[in-house]
Amino acid sequence: MRPPFSPKSLLSLAGATALPLLSASPAAAHVKWFAPYIVGAPPQPIAATLGNIWFWTGIVLVLVFFLATRFVERSPAGEAILQGLDRATDPLWLRLDDFVRVVIGAFFVAIFAIGGVYLTPDLKTPAEWVSWMQLLIAALIFSRRTQPLAAAGIIGLWLLALRDYDIFHLLDYLALGVGVAGYLVLEAMPNPDWRARRFEVLRWGVAIALMWSSLEKFAYPDWFYPLVEEKPFLTFGMPRDVFIPMAGVAEFTMGFGLIWTPLVRRLSAIALFVIFNAAVYPFGRVDLIGHALIMAIIVAIAADRTREVHFLPAVKRALAGVPAGLAAALVVFVTGYWGLHVAIYGAGGNVGAAPAEHLTHTPNAENPHGVTGTSDGVSDAVNAAAAYQAAMDRMHGPMMNGIADPDPDAAFVRGMIPHHQGAIDMAETVLKFGKDPENQHFAREIIDTQTREISEMRQWLRQRGIAEP
Structure with a gap:
């Protein structure tokens, strides 16, 4: 038997009350x-x-x-x-x-x-x-x-x-x-x-x-x-x-x-x-x-x-x-x-403007996130530049190793996996240090798309018994 005062009815009541405010x-x-x-x-x-x-x-x-x-x-x-x-x-x-x-x-x-x-x-x-x-x-x-x-x-x-x-x-x-x-x-x-x-x-x-x-x-x-x-x-x-x-x-x-x-x-x-x-x-x-x-x-x-x-x-x-x-x-x-x-x-979302942030916890000073890890734009810029450079450094060796594969198809996939990962790392950096809502939207799209493509490329390599770079 359905509960006489079910969560569904409670949700409907609260929703009806809230409608004028939404x-x-x-x-x-x-x-x-x-x-x-x-x-x-x-x-x-x-x-x-x-x-x-x-x-x-x-x-x-x-x-x-x-x-x-x-x-x-x-x-x-x-x-x-x-x-x-x-x-x-x-x-x-x-x-x-x-x-x-x-x-x-x-x-x-x-x-x-x-x-x-x-x-x-x-x-x-x-x-x-x-x-x-x-x-x-x-x-x-x-x-x-x-x-x-x-x-x-x-x-x-x-x-x-x-x-x-x-x-x-x-x-x-x-x-x-x-x-x-x-x-x-x-x-x-x-x-x-x-x-x-x-x-x-x-x-x-x-x-x-x-x-x-x-x-x-x-x-x-x-x-x-x-x-x-x-x-x-x-x-x-x-x-x-x-x-x-x-x-x-x-x-x-x-x-x-x-x-x-x-x-x-x-x-x-x-x-x-x-x-x-x-x-x-x-x-x-x-x-x-x-x-x-x-x-x-x-x-x-x-x-x-x-x-x-x-x-x-x-x-x-x-x-x-x-x-x-x-x-x-x-x-x-x-x-x-x-x-x-x-x-x-709407289908494209609505990012609006970015007001001041609120934190529910104290972050680790050694791993700052958002814009709370620093107190000025100069420090943010320095940290972001270092993060971008680190992303490129991590990407370069595996990518060059991958594209050296004698099989052109394998070279493409083995090179693109670290290339995509580099793009993801850069996108995460702008999410951490950037402030522009549109840029952050682009970054999330890059993370979503290229994470999915990395998974597909790894599957392609596994099916052919080819090692990743």
């Missing part, structure tokens, strides 16, 4: 996860992801995990595992509503203490009264009579953020905010049937938020390049262009797992908690605050011992439902992401 104005440039970016810039074509072998490798690995989990879940061992999880999480399950309410309240107290933000440290505001509104929301959470007012306050903060941030940027935060608001409303309801859906709404909110935000890794992989370069240990030794698409697949599919059957969703929640928890120490306390709410909800999902399966239960219980459901989710979210971008900014 317009397709030029996208603002902000900094997200260490990288300056322009939301209105055209995303990488989805064909680039569909042609990426590492994307499909990730999909296959996750499907094997999900299918194996469902196979076990359908056997007597599945119920034994679920009962073991029940015993481990019983103390939390018995006080799960108290846990969730305390965490939500503590989160809003924490961002009140930080000051100058909306719903997360990534969304900054100069309005001091917004922080006091967050403290009021925290106070309203501890009485069932006032929880709906707290829920309205959360949605109100999201709508207020539209004054300062682009609508497409804020969609990353809508589903989680709506899920939390929906939980607060349903938890306060006297109707037991409606109240029984409160954790499901929370789960859907987190799942949608994760699946939506994961698409950035496919649409704008260059946003993540500075982060990977600054903290290379995050890639577990994998090359950047292998790690980013597979990380996107992991985030999307684990989010998808949260809305599937009990064992799949609980194991997905545990996996996500481990992933999020691993990032706490490297990024510090502010990042912990930014992710605390979603981490706590993931813990609540892992502790949720309910066995009911709502929304297409027959599909979810069938083994074939796993690949079918994942394929359907990908189609819906990819169509929504790329389609909304075109609807808001």
Whole structure:
């Protein structure tokens, strides 16, 4: 049975409320996860992801995990595992509503203490009264009579953020905010049937938020390049262009797992908690605050011992439902992401003007990114010149070696691979030090196109058993 107060209805309500405030104005440039970016810039074509072998490798690995989990879940061992999880999480399950309410309240107290933000440290505001509104929301959470007012306050903060941030940027935060608001409303309801859906709404909110935000890794992989370069240990030794698409697949599919059957969703929640928890120490306390709410909800999902399966239960219980459901989710979210971008900014995007940047973290001084690593244009120019020269130095030897191949066809491909990589390195340099929005758009197009062409040329070499330069 469809939840009477589903995330979809909540999203529709918030969207209808927000419509008068929305317009397709030029996208603002902000900094997200260490990288300056322009939301209105055209995303990488989805064909680039569909042609990426590492994307499909990730999909296959996750499907094997999900299918194996469902196979076990359908056997007597599945119920034994679920009962073991029940015993481990019983103390939390018995006080799960108290846990969730305390965490939500503590989160809003924490961002009140930080000051100058909306719903997360990534969304900054100069309005001091917004922080006091967050403290009021925290106070309203501890009485069932006032929880709906707290829920309205959360949605109100999201709508207020539209004054300062682009609508497409804020969609990353809508589903989680709506899920939390929906939980607060349903938890306060006297109707037991409606109240029984409160954790499901929370789960859907987190799942949608994760699946939506994961698409950035496919649409704008260059946003993540500075982060990977600054903290290379995050890639577990994998090359950047292998790690980013597979990380996107992991985030999307684990989010998808949260809305599937009990064992799949609980194991997905545990996996996500481990992933999020691993990032706490490297990024510090502010990042912990930014992710605390979603981490706590993931813990609540892992502790949720309910066995009911709502929304297409027959599909979810069938083994074939796993690949079918994942394929359907990908189609819906990819169509929504790329389609909304075109609807808001047009097919060519809309980069607008580049205002001052905001940072959510302190960058590493040895690996500066954006325009924050220096305080004057002269230093930027010197660093950019050095980066361009380094790119050319890296390119020259392999390219000359490649074009020396006696086979003209092989010489062309072996020479063009380092040539393209040099162009990518130069494009990344202008993204790091440049300020012109149109130039940055060109740079992203170069990165997208030439990364795809390098992959195709490497495939050509592999098919013929020819070594790269």
